[in-house]
Amino acid sequence: MKAIIKNFLIAIILILIFYLLFQRIWVDWEKxxxxxxxxxxQNLLISYFxxxxxxxxxxxxxxxxxxxxxxxxxxxxxEAFKIITYSRLAKYIPGKIWGVAxxxxxxxxxxxxxRSLLIGSLLHAxxxxxxxxxLGVFIISLVLNPxxxxxxxxxxxxxxxxxxxxxKYFYQTLNFVIKKIGRKPITRYYHLNKQQLLxxxxxxxxxxxxxxxxxxxxxxxxxxxxxxxxxxxxxxxxFANVSxxxxxxxxxxxxxxxGILTFLMKSYYSVGLAALISLxxxxxxxxxxxxxxxxxxxxxKIIKQTKKIN
Numbered sequence: 001m002k003a004i005i006k007n008f009l010i011a012i013i014l015i016l017i018f019y020l021l022f023q024r025i026w027v028d029w030e031k032x033x034x035x036x037x038x039x040x041x042q043n044l045l046i047s048y049f050x051x052x053x054x055x056x057x058x059x060x061x062x063x064x065x066x067x068x069x070x071x072x073x074x075x076x077x078x079e080a081f082k083i084i085t086y087s088r089l090a091k092y093i094p095g096k097i098w099g100v101a102x103x104x105x106x107x108x109x110x111x112x113x114x115r116s117l118l119i120g121s122l123l124h125a126x127x128x129x130x131x132x133x134x135l136g137v138f139i140i141s142l143v144l145n146p147x148x149x150x151x152x153x154x155x156x157x158x159x160x161x162x163x164x165x166x167x168k169y170f171y172q173t174l175n176f177v178i179k180k181i182g183r184k185p186i187t188r189y190y191h192l193n194k195q196q197l198l199x200x201x202x203x204x205x206x207x208x209x210x211x212x213x214x215x216x217x218x219x220x221x222x223x224x225x226x227x228x229x230x231x232x233x234x235x236x237x238x239f240a241n242v243s244x245x246x247x248x249x250x251x252x253x254x255x256x257x258x259g260i261l262t263f264l265m266k267s268y269y270s271v272g273l274a275a276l277i278s279l280x281x282x283x284x285x286x287x288x289x290x291x292x293x294x295x296x297x298x299x300x301k302i303i304k305q306t307k308k309i310n
Contacts, residue, residue, distance in 0.1 A: 025272045025279075032272050040221045047217035051288045054210035059084040061203045062103075062124050069123075069190045070116040075107060082300070083107055085292045091252040100125075118183075119190045124204075125245075126174050127197065130164050131204045132242035139235025144267050164197060212237040218284050219277060229268050236264040258282060 025032065063080035066073045075083070087102030100121045107117040163169045175185035192200070212234025219225040219233065240260040244253015258278040265274035 025275050043217045044221035047214045050214040058207045065120040073112045075110045082296050085296050094251045128204045136239030143232040208238045
């Protein structure tokens, strides 16, 4: 009964968010109709190219963590990319566990312990969250302030950085969260040292900058997006992505990501147009993730057929 009520409330929240977004588009529809939209397929192709590069770098970060905590891991770099690509589709299933569950299920086929796959995914997610909050809040505070007074929020990324670069506090904090969700704490055997944490942190920062840049070029494919808003778009995108990930009630961050994108993008566009951009960004993301999975599937089929012929 509790689960039914919980799912009902989640559905109401998500419906309300999308209702407000579509309402804003409807209210501003006359302004939107008068806006001179463009279609630049070159920018759209560039956005997807950057998106795929970002996905590759992201998967290599996860592969790096696995190699650090289980050096005997037989997962190769392409296989890590394939696992990440397929498991990303599971994030749209209600509950935040399915993306990680997909990595564990697929990764187990390469003789890697499920424990290492779980811990590797948790470590990667924790560092991605810290770096995302740090980068997103810093850029928003720097670029959009005083339009939005986020400056006081900088205390949170600063605390995150202190925790991250002090492994003792980092693992204490992470284990506290893990215990709260009913999982076994991470033992010292699986700990990354300072150098490994720093390398992963910088790699994840690169992924997030690439994601924001891909979003920027996606926007430039149909609306005017001058180069001087690039940094702001990166910060907004990163902050929206992390917020969507942290919203445990929202599959794939649906609704939450769009709401935050709309709220912050109104610094550059009308609210209705910002809402439209946020919704188109979701479709763009789904197409990119689905396209990557299809491309991997076809590539694997071609490789198998080539091996049979040879």
